[in-house]
Ligand SMILES: [Zn+2]
């Protein structure tokens with residue numbers, strides 16, 4: 001099982017919520033992919049269900065049985081059956097609903113409902129399945145948790161259907177919505193959720209986490225730097241240095257394009273838009289690389305104590321343009337238009353390709 005790296009403050013918050021009198025039934029984990037959002041949602045499920053946190057069985061106190069006091073700081077215990085199953089991803093009451101066939105429940109009498117393992121969105125039939133499930137008692141947990149990931153892929157009618165359940169949640173079922181693009185969600189859904197912003201983790205914490213997993217120090221340092229505060233990605237890089245090399249090549253390419261004129265940029269935009277048809281994830285990754293470069297430029301300007309306000313403003317515009325482009329792509333705006341707009345908003349710059357500790361910008 002993958003363990004969480006960083007996020008001590010969020011863990012404290014989740015502990016307070018889960019062990020409090022009225023734990024929220026819907027949480028929204030908003031933050032970039034790879035930061036540990038789903039692991040945090042699972043921690044919430046563990047806190048709600050940890051057997052050590054359970055009230056003593058009825059009559060125990062009467063029989064003179066005093067349960068040992070539990071220090072909330074030590075929860076979840078990580079050792080009870082419930083904690084272990086949730087961590088392994090095999091607890092029957094902690095369910096991840098993603099695009100595909102998870103929980104698909106065709107409407108009664110809908111005999112021709114085709115399977116959709118490769119669908120890009122979370123469909124109404126899946127939400128129907130989740131709602132049916134939510135109405136039943138959990139198999140063995142005190143509280144069931146349905147994790148919706150990524151929540152920004154809920155199709156329109158699916159969003160409206162889940163909203164009703166979030167408004168009147170069944171007592172034994174909780175929901176965790178996970179997304180990198182909370183702006184895409186219905187305002188009414190956001191207002192029903194307790195929002196937890198999951199930010200990138202400082203590089204030193206990521207590096208420590210990798211070392212604690214027995215990863216060799218040189219590789220740990222390189223992977224932590226390349227992952228930009230995303231422990232999940234750092235672990236993947238350390239396990240698969242080829243991916244890390246690809247990422248480094250991507251940064252070099254972006255650096256080159258930043259120095260080019262209009263023609264070069266449009267050619268690049270066209271190539272990227274073409275690729276978006278078949279390789280969405282890799283294009284989104286390339287946007288991350290752009291973001292990394294501009295953040296680095298921002299840090300460099302701050303370090304130089306630059307009084308060059310035009311340089312600062314141009315860099316901030318570039319960062320906003322990357323965020324807008326990502327949002328447009330996730331909202332299915334025509335890819336080429338979104339990408340060209342982004343490239344036009346970039347100032348022409350000579351950038352440094354060397355990876356820096358860009359996570360400091362988020363600390
Ligand atoms: Zn436990």
Ligand SMILES: [Zn+2]
Nearest residue numbers: 104105125126
């Ligand atoms: Zn279906």
